[in-house]
Amino acid sequence: MRIRIERERCVGAGQCVRVAPAVFDQADDDGLVRLIEAAPQGPEAERARKAAQLCPAQVIHIEDQG
Amino acid sequence: MSAVAAAPRYPFARESPFDPPPQFARERARAPLFPVTLWNGARAWVVTRHAEARAILLDDARFSGRMAHPDFPTVTEARVTVDRNERAFVGMDNPEHDRYRRLFTREFSVRRMQALIPGMQALADDLIDDMIAAGPPADLVARLAVRYPSLVMSQLFGSPYEDHTFIIGCAVARHGLTQTPGEAETKARELAAYVRRLIDAKERAPGDDMVSRVIAEHVLTGRLSRDEFAEIGAMILRAGHDTTTNMIGMGALLILRDDALRARLAADPAQIEPAVEEFLRYVSPVQFSPRRVALEDVAIGGVTVKKGEGLFLSLPAANRDPRVFADPDTVDIGRDNSMHMTFGYGIHQCLGQMLARYELQVMFATLLRRLPGLRLAVPLEAIRFKNDMQIYGVHNLPVAW
Ligand code: HEM
Ligand code: SF4
Numbered sequence: 001m002r003i004r005i006e007r008e009r010c011v012g013a014g015q016c017v018r019v020a021p022a023v024f025d026q027a028d029d030d031g032l033v034r035l036i037e038a039a040p041q042g043p044e045a046e047r048a049r050k051a052a053q054l055c056p057a058q059v060i061h062i063e064d065q066g
Numbered sequence: 067m068s069a070v071a072a073a074p075r076y077p078f079a080r081e082s083p084f085d086p087p088p089q090f091a092r093e094r095a096r097a098p099l100f101p102v103t104l105w106n107g108a109r110a111w112v113v114t115r116h117a118e119a120r121a122i123l124l125d126d127a128r129f130s131g132r133m134a135h136p137d138f139p140t141v142t143e144a145r146v147t148v149d150r151n152e153r154a155f156v157g158m159d160n161p162e163h164d165r166y167r168r169l170f171t172r173e174f175s176v177r178r179m180q181a182l183i184p185g186m187q188a189l190a191d192d193l194i195d196d197m198i199a200a201g202p203p204a205d206l207v208a209r210l211a212v213r214y215p216s217l218v219m220s221q222l223f224g225s226p227y228e229d230h231t232f233i234i235g236c237a238v239a240r241h242g243l244t245q246t247p248g249e250a251e252t253k254a255r256e257l258a259a260y261v262r263r264l265i266d267a268k269e270r271a272p273g274d275d276m277v278s279r280v281i282a283e284h285v286l287t288g289r290l291s292r293d294e295f296a297e298i299g300a301m302i303l304r305a306g307h308d309t310t311t312n313m314i315g316m317g318a319l320l321i322l323r324d325d326a327l328r329a330r331l332a333a334d335p336a337q338i339e340p341a342v343e344e345f346l347r348y349v350s351p352v353q354f355s356p357r358r359v360a361l362e363d364v365a366i367g368g369v370t371v372k373k374g375e376g377l378f379l380s381l382p383a384a385n386r387d388p389r390v391f392a393d394p395d396t397v398d399i400g401r402d403n404s405m406h407m408t409f410g411y412g413i414h415q416c417l418g419q420m421l422a423r424y425e426l427q428v429m430f431a432t433l434l435r436r437l438p439g440l441r442l443a444v445p446l447e448a449i450r451f452k453n454d455m456q457i458y459g460v461h462n463l464p465v466a467w
Binding site: 009011012013014015017018019021026028029030031032050053054056057058 | 124164167168170171172173174175176177178179404405409410411412413415416417419420
């Protein structure tokens, strides 16, 4: 799995940090999403998928490699 | 469509205090949305299915959330006036919305909100101490549900707590279903003027609070004017009071009416967090927002929403959609309710949601720990539910211990 974020459309709602804190963070200066782990594995990958589903601005994109 | 004549008058009355009006489930079984007639005779749509509500809230190109739009739908005449005069980002479309919201996202980050938990804990303990000292019976709404979010907000804003009755009065004036346009607008102006005075005071004597930080970071650097900040501050104050208050009253009622749930939460505080999420889904206190207006004709679920028609994305309805939540009318703290829409969806999704979650978790955990014998002091029939408000909850909750 690879994660791509469109930071310029993030609204800082923090859903991603709430459900997948090992993958996402919010930057100290603007509260917008920051990717900590672009290729999470195992349970972290599942949490990242949940974050992508919940993100209210739909700016988290998951690319699965075959 | 012949439904034009038949479109029922909205809003509807509840039949059960715990469930949204029965029309939602009936209409949802037939279609994702149905037409209604508003107080002014305008035709609008109520969207009852979760998937369509989410899709519309993401479709900024075809649906506007601009409250000043002449066709923006409202459930009261008073709301038209305050919506037209809404100057904060809750009433803006992009790109303006994100530009303003982002000046505040840092203040509401998950980490910032976590740092407020010890302060919330102290406030919850103090309020419960006071309630215990005064002795039973007590009205949990007046004692805790109203005061606690207010104290949390006054810490966040660095505003004097004595001002809280005034602030609550301003929030309630917007969220009622019976105010005149003049009353609602007067309160909106008074609250913005109040925040403007707070900004001036903080500019002279900064503190360790949100208002002082935003002044230093955005006002003094020219990104945000003092008047814009006053409007946004007023909006945040309104948004942070009533909603959380009603969740505390309703959540406490859900715990106290169900001995098994109460025993489970008392025995295992780790269950508080999932319980709060389920209470949020089940209660859905915000009744008539989010709203949108169609910017062009849009075909959805077999009907055409015409350009200029309004839509209510009903959160209470979406949160009871059986396509997403099995057995939706049951409180089940073990279910996966992560898709609940209680904080809205899309770019306007609640900025204060983490604050609200932590406030609720701390309050319910503290209540159960401090008052194991807490019980309702009256039968359910003696509780007055807020059928007269745009934010649902209880007016009173008499308890004893
Ligand atoms: C349980 C408590 C709460 C609930 C159920 C709730 C619900 C909501 C909902 C449904 C919206 C979207 C409104 C729309 O789209 O028109 C919203 C927006 C908002 N809420 Fe909350 N809220 C709660 C608590 C709070 C708190 C504590 C704060 C602040 C301290 C807050 C601040 C805001 C702000 C600033 C917005 C506007 C966001 C935007 O337009 O970008 N809310 N809330
Ligand atoms: S959930 Fe989405 S909008 Fe919210 S902070 Fe994360 S990326 Fe940004």
